[in-house]
Amino acid sequence: MATSTRIDEAKGILAARLRALRSDAGLTGRALAARTGMDHTKISKIENAVQMPNQTDIRAWCKACSADEQVVDLIAAAQNIDAMYTEWRRLEETGLGRVQRSFQPLYEKTRRFRVWQHSAIPGLLQTSGYARGHLRTVIDFRNIPDDIDAAVAARLRQQGVLRDGTKRFAFIVGEQALRTPLVGPAEMAAQLDRLTELTDGVANLSFGIIPARAKPSMMPPENFWIYDAARVRVDTVPGQIQHKAPSDVAVYEKAFEALHTVAVYGQAAREVLRTVTGEFRAT
Missing domain, CATH: 3.30.870 (Endonuclease; Chain A)
Incomplete structure (x- = not known):
């Protein structure tokens, strides 16, 4: 498997996990944007693996979705993508x-x-x-x-x-x-x-x-x-x-x-x- 393919797959998995947190919390993209202070277009880009979230984004996302217990694992996953290969x-x-x-x-x-x-x-x-x-x-x-x-x-x-x-x-x-x-x-x-x-x-x-x-x-x-x-x-x-x-x-x-x-x-x-x-x- 090519390097870019591995990294794209890892990005897709992270995006899906964040999208699932929002969905499980019953929030729309715009509602999550309002709670986190992010632009709603950024929410969309993150959920579609177009843009990588930073640690601040992940913490705010989890807090807004009442999923603080996911912070450590999600940040580690993001760091893993940045330097996984x-x-x-x-x-x-x-x-x-x-x-x-x-x-x-x-x-x-x-x-x-x-x-x-x-x-x-x-x-x-x-x-x-x-x-x-x-x-x-x-x-x-x-x-x-x-x-x-x-x-x-x-x-x-x-x-x-x-x-x-x-x-x-x-x-x-x-x-x-x-x-x-x-x-x-x-x-x-x-x-x-x-x-x-x-x-x-x-x-x-x-x-x-x-x-x-x-x-x-x-x-x-x-x-x-x-x-x-x-x-x-x-x-x-x-x-x-x-x-x-x-x-x-x-x-x-x-x-x-x-x-x-x-x-x-x-x-x-x-x-x-x-x-x-x-x-x-x-x-």
Whole structure:
């Protein structure tokens, strides 16, 4: 889906929610305009997703409709639209090193990470060799400046947050992520060995696997990272979508819980890893 289409859809959803508040309050557009001090043409533009409301507009709209409890969620939705889409191309102009470094402040701020990835091993858990192969794939596909050494160094530096005992990490990966050979057999085996170590005795980290034949009640097609309960990063081919609206975050939290209920951990996870590792070592 194109960037403009995603943003237009998000604007349409916000407009529909505001229109529904007015309708549920039994107000006409002109009556709402009178209560809020807005021009009635502005009301129409907002409800038809022609004009974005600002925070003052949303607060006044909710107050006029006796829906103050909706303010926080609607403001978050509007902010999400303003900055929901991070264009990788803009960040990638000087290479992936800058992209990787841009994550560091958020990682340092976040206390609880919940991560789902079905296509590749999460960056915080990657070995140096695997990280190099993964990032090399992105550089070659996107045809961007080649700063592979800086990008790998930045990604490995991010992993320092794993040593912070005040943080909690819950990783779930699909079995396919373990099998996709982004690097050669020896490097894949080394990466899987590292994951095996994480399945036992790491106090602030859990690592689960969705077996290939498992059937969760919800199988998200996209990779996503939940940072505390404040925002969700969704990875797509052309870029990232940032969700900050509490209702959106809640949907991803529910999806993560659905994955957690069918994921295997501990000894069962080690058995999956040993099987896949053995296949790579036999190659």
